Amino acid sequence: MTSDDAVRAAVARLAEAQATRVPCAPVRDLIGTDDLPAAYAVQQGLVQGRIAAGAAVVGRKIGATSQAVQQQLGVDQPDFGYLLDEMDVSAHDGAPISMQTLLQPRVEAEVAFLLARDVAPQTEEEITLAYVRDAVEVALPALEIVDSRIEGWNIGFTDTVADNASSGLYVVADRAAGRPLTEVEPVEVEMSLSINGEVRSTGTGAACLGDPLEALRWLAVQAYRFGDPLRAGHLILSGALGPFVPFAPGDRVVASISGFAPLVADFTD
DSSP states (O other), rough: OOHHHHHHHHHHHHHHHHTTTOOOOSHHHHHHHSSSSHHHHHHHHHHHHHHTTTTTOOOOOOOOSHHHHHHHTSSSSSEEEEEEEGGGOOOOOOOOOEEETSSSEEEEEEEEEEEESSOSSSSSGGGOOOHHHEEEEEEEEEEEEEOOBEEEGGGHHHHHHGGGOOOOOOEOOOGGGGGGGGTTGGGGOOEEEEEEEEEEEEEEGTTTTTTHHHHHHHHHHHHHTOOOOOTTTTEEEEEEESSSSSOTTTTTEEEETTTOOOOEEEEOO
């Protein structure tokens, strides 16, 4: 069992890497390679530190949902992290997005869900696909800018969990561009992600745990078990539909997901 001192040391290591933008060594030397409660305790320490500094939780993200991304990360199961308001860099006015807070960014395209109501059942058995589907107000196209505080993306599963599921920033379409689930079926969407006009990643809704709504159901179960249920108004990034790819300042990234208008993001220093 990982000690509290080891958890605090891992929090401090990752927080310093974020503050200095200097990647750090993996934290699995502190918390081990299979102690998931310790990894999520580190994640909580990081998130609570940012909340204490003024950030607010606005949703969750699901990581490592596609086989392609699992292979890229060297993991074999999904995880989750928290979305904070300071991570939202959606530029609906078309302004370039700063990369100044990032260390080793990659970008991926996915379907996001805006929740109309709490997902807070009395029992875990209530959390069915139909239950979570009914909680969705609209689906939206999104870009997640994943990042790692750990040098060279040299991560194991506990490393990425501790590092808030390797989160960085996110871009989501304006709410008015959302589609209710009566108009779009997430499992059927097709995705193409281009950088400066060159297609760099493709995929489908079925690549995300078989169905982005199944990813949402999985997250709802984890949130229930952790005693921190999903809430009305939360944004949920359901996970990549294809491989993530590196990008750089000056790049234009376009996510084309069938059923939605293309989502365009320009990046700068």
